[in-house]
Amino acid sequence: MNQAIRFDYSNARGFVRQHEWEQLAPAIGQAHEMLHKRTGPGRDYLGWVDWPNKYDRVEYERIRQAAARIQADSDVLLVIGIGGSYLGAKAVLDVLGHSFYNLLPKSKRRSPEIYFVGNNISPVYISHLMDVLEGKDVSINVISKSGTTTEPAIAFRLLRNWLENKYGREQAKKRIYITTDKARGALKKLAEDEGYESFVIPDDIGGRFSVLTAVGLLPIAVSGADMDALMKGAQDASERYMVMDLAENPCYQYAAIRNALYRKGKTVELLVSYEPQFRFFAEWWKQLFGESEGKDGKGIFPAAAEFSTDLHSLGQYIQDGMRHLFETVVTVNKPAIDVTVEEDPLDVDGLNFLSGKRMGFVNKKAFEGTVLAHVDGGVPNLLVEMPEATAYHLGALIYFFEKACGISGYLLGVNPFDQPGVEAYKANMFALLGKPGFEQQKAELEARLRDNKTYLTVEETAAYLELPETFILEKIHQGKIRALHDGYEYVINKEQFNHHMEEMRKLREFEEAARHETVPESYDVKDED
Numbered sequence: 001m002n003q004a005i006r007f008d009y010s011n012a013r014g015f016v017r018q019h020e021w022e023q024l025a026p027a028i029g030q031a032h033e034m035l036h037k038r039t040g041p042g043r044d045y046l047g048w049v050d051w052p053n054k055y056d057r058v059e060y061e062r063i064r065q066a067a068a069r070i071q072a073d074s075d076v077l078l079v080i081g082i083g084g085s086y087l088g089a090k091a092v093l094d095v096l097g098h099s100f101y102n103l104l105p106k107s108k109r110r111s112p113e114i115y116f117v118g119n120n121i122s123p124v125y126i127s128h129l130m131d132v133l134e135g136k137d138v139s140i141n142v143i144s145k146s147g148t149t150t151e152p153a154i155a156f157r158l159l160r161n162w163l164e165n166k167y168g169r170e171q172a173k174k175r176i177y178i179t180t181d182k183a184r185g186a187l188k189k190l191a192e193d194e195g196y197e198s199f200v201i202p203d204d205i206g207g208r209f210s211v212l213t214a215v216g217l218l219p220i221a222v223s224g225a226d227m228d229a230l231m232k233g234a235q236d237a238s239e240r241y242m243v244m245d246l247a248e249n250p251c252y253q254y255a256a257i258r259n260a261l262y263r264k265g266k267t268v269e270l271l272v273s274y275e276p277q278f279r280f281f282a283e284w285w286k287q288l289f290g291e292s293e294g295k296d297g298k299g300i301f302p303a304a305a306e307f308s309t310d311l312h313s314l315g316q317y318i319q320d321g322m323r324h325l326f327e328t329v330v331t332v333n334k335p336a337i338d339v340t341v342e343e344d345p346l347d348v349d350g351l352n353f354l355s356g357k358r359m360g361f362v363n364k365k366a367f368e369g370t371v372l373a374h375v376d377g378g379v380p381n382l383l384v385e386m387p388e389a390t391a392y393h394l395g396a397l398i399y400f401f402e403k404a405c406g407i408s409g410y411l412l413g414v415n416p417f418d419q420p421g422v423e424a425y426k427a428n429m430f431a432l433l434g435k436p437g438f439e440q441q442k443a444e445l446e447a448r449l450r451d452n453k454t455y456l457t458v459e460e461t462a463a464y465l466e467l468p469e470t471f472i473l474e475k476i477h478q479g480k481i482r483a484l485h486d487g488y489e490y491v492i493n494k495e496q497f498n499h500h501m502e503e504m505r506k507l508r509e510f511e512e513a514a515r516h517e518t519v520p521e522s523y524d525v526k527d528e529d
């Protein structure tokens, strides 16, 4: 086996008492059993646990071939997906690829340009992307387990159209690759109807645990990264982190110590890296832990910081602000490339004491100094060290965090494999967009939006009061309107306004009747003093 990920929690142990640590050992054992014997909540979503050993070799070869085709016939691969259907691939591409891979000249690139889209609903982003596509040969990999997620579905609709306009429907078919459920969903049906090549997201693997399936592997293979090494790293890690004993298993130690810290009020975990290439690794990690643990009113809030960049923005807070933070620093022992700081004869910046030193060395000293300062400031520090940023070690790191996440979720007492909370925004969005079946919610939500609003437009106010716009002098303020009617100004709420209108109607009837000398009974004329 290759060298392993090193986990060091010595800079956090001082924040946890010995008995608090020891008490976690039996709970870890229980969580291990729940995961491996599949007796815990979410047991139907544990396919990722032994996936690095049992993945479908036939499909794996098909991925390799499809990637070779895309590399040969495309200048650009568009990866459409959101959440777990894009973050893992983006993380791997960034860690293993060139920092500016899309900008490198073709001669220096192993792969097409790769852009991720369908992970937001921004018309600006997709329009700008389409500008980049002009004159280029393009393929699309659309990834969605459910096949119905709004963000990727809108992007796919627009980009499929774009592709069909460019190549014609038949040729476009050869450039569309679908990754979805093996049997269900809109995308699966479309793939069958249109004859698109498709890949499977296994039933028992949730989005945030799916990077080592076709979800991540097709874009990773297209990028030219070594997916064999990635899978091997994960496979070795799955064996390494099988031991139940807390003292022997660094992955379980990470799960245990973060829970011990959480119980002591350290409710925010910052995943820190000193390499910008890890920015999306942190995004992937945030979804992994946030969606798995943030439920039932519990959970560590997963956040990320990039050092030394953020030491010049967030550094003050981390050192000195509210003491609810701990850090998990992901470092790479040996940077892929290093650069020497040169001697400057004038030494205007006073940095000649660094002459001849490597930037990697300077970065390391920044890290060491920061850990000491933050620990002194009351921020426990955990260290996860990769020997090198290679595909093998990245595969191992991915598995390390996936398994720690499952164990940690069980320690916390939640179901780490569902995400019911994500549905709330979706239901509201669908209702407000007028999706059939959401009519009742639509009316309720729109009423709430109106009440929450400080001001409505004149048109909205008129519609709300079911009145012609001519009645409205000013907009609604906190449910009240300022209205001008028949020369009078009123500041009233809707009920008062309607009542007033009814009174006005009766008064007009009365005046009309008076002209004809017949007073309607409905009008209650009060005696004047």
Ligand SMILES: O=P(O)(O)OC[C@H]1O[C@](O)(CO)[C@@H](O)[C@@H]1O
Pocket (backbone or CB within 6 Å): 082, 083, 084, 085, 143, 144, 145, 146, 147, 148, 149, 152, 207, 208, 291, 419, 422
């Ligand atoms: O692959 P899908 O079904 O489009 O889902 C994308 C993402 O959306 C979520 O379901 C949350 O809405 C994530 O769990 C998932 O990774």
